[in-house]
Amino acid sequence: MNTIVIPAHNEEKRIRKTLEIYGEFFKKKNFEILIVLNGCKDKTLDVVKKSEKKYKIIRHIEFKQAGKGFAIVEGFKNAIKRKSNLIGFVDADLATPPVAFFDLVKDIGESDGIIASRWMKKSIVKTKQSILRRITSRSFNFLVRSLLGLKFSDTQCGAKLFKAEALKEVVESIGTTKWAFDVDLLYRLKRKGYKIKEIPTTWEEPGKSHLSLLKIPFQMFSAILRLRLIHSPFNFIVRAYNKLPEKIKIHNL
Numbered sequence: 001m002n003t004i005v006i007p008a009h010n011e012e013k014r015i016r017k018t019l020e021i022y023g024e025f026f027k028k029k030n031f032e033i034l035i036v037l038n039g040c041k042d043k044t045l046d047v048v049k050k051s052e053k054k055y056k057i058i059r060h061i062e063f064k065q066a067g068k069g070f071a072i073v074e075g076f077k078n079a080i081k082r083k084s085n086l087i088g089f090v091d092a093d094l095a096t097p098p099v100a101f102f103d104l105v106k107d108i109g110e111s112d113g114i115i116a117s118r119w120m121k122k123s124i125v126k127t128k129q130s131i132l133r134r135i136t137s138r139s140f141n142f143l144v145r146s147l148l149g150l151k152f153s154d155t156q157c158g159a160k161l162f163k164a165e166a167l168k169e170v171v172e173s174i175g176t177t178k179w180a181f182d183v184d185l186l187y188r189l190k191r192k193g194y195k196i197k198e199i200p201t202t203w204e205e206p207g208k209s210h211l212s213l214l215k216i217p218f219q220m221f222s223a224i225l226r227l228r229l230i231h232s233p234f235n236f237i238v239r240a241y242n243k244l245p246e247k248i249k250i251h252n253l
Contacts, residue, residue, distance in 0.1 A: 003084040005072055005076065019047075076171050088101070100159065112196060162189075173188060180226070
C-alpha cells in the first residue's frame with residue numbers, strides 16, 4: 001500500500017473536487033488518500049466524510065492544531081505506522097492533477113524521494129504568475145541554494161513522494177516552520193545521504209492566491225536563516241532566541 005497525504009485547513013470550498021478527481025484516479029492503484037484536517041473551523045470534515053463513503057481509499061485524521069507542516073508530518077507518521085511503502089503529499093487545491101502526481105510514482109526508481117518542479121524546462125504551468133510572485137519565488141530558491149546547498153529548482157511545489165524507509169529517519173525531527181517545512185524535510189534527507197530527484201510537472205493554481213507578497217519575503221528569509229543556524233555551530237543563537245518573551249520575537253523567525 002502507498003499513501004497520499006493531503007493537508008486541509010478550512011478547505012470546504014476546494015477539497016470536494018480534489019477528492020473526487022483523486023479518488024477516481026487512484027481507486028485501483030494500490031493507494032490510499034489520507035486527509036489530515038488541521039484546525040478546521042468550517043465544514044471541511046463534512047465534505048471529507050461524504051467522499052469517504054464514495055471512495056473506500058479515502059480516510060481522514062483530525063487535529064485541532066493548524067499548520068501545513070504539522071499536518072503533513074502527522075500524516076507521514078500515520079502512514080508509516082500502517083506500513084505504507086511510498087508516502088507523498090499534495091495540496092488540497094488540485095493545483096497538481098493526479099496524473100502529474102502519478103508521474104512521481106512512475107519515475108521514483110532507485111531514488112529515495114522525488115519532487116515536482118514548476119521551474120524546469122519541460123514543466124507546464126497553466127496559471128500565469130505575477131512578476132512579484134515570480135521574483136519572490138526565485139529569490140527564495142536562491143536563498144535555499146546559497147545557504148543550504150539544495151540544488152533543486154523548486155522546493156515549494158506541493159507535490160512530493162518518498163520511500164517510507166527514508167522518511168522514518170527524519171520524520172521525528174522535521175520542523176513545522178510555515179515557510180521552511182519543505183526545505184527542512186529535503187535538507188534533513190540530504191544530510192542523511194538520501195537521494196532525491198526532481199522532475200518537471202503540470203501545475204495550475206485555481207483562483208487567486210491569498211498570500212501577502214509584502215510580508216512573505218522577510219518571513220521566507222527568516223525561516224531559512226533559522227534552519228541554517230540550527231544545523232551550524234551557531235545553533236546556540238536559535239536556542240537563546242527561543243527563550244525570549246513572545247513580544248520581543250520577530251514574527252516567524
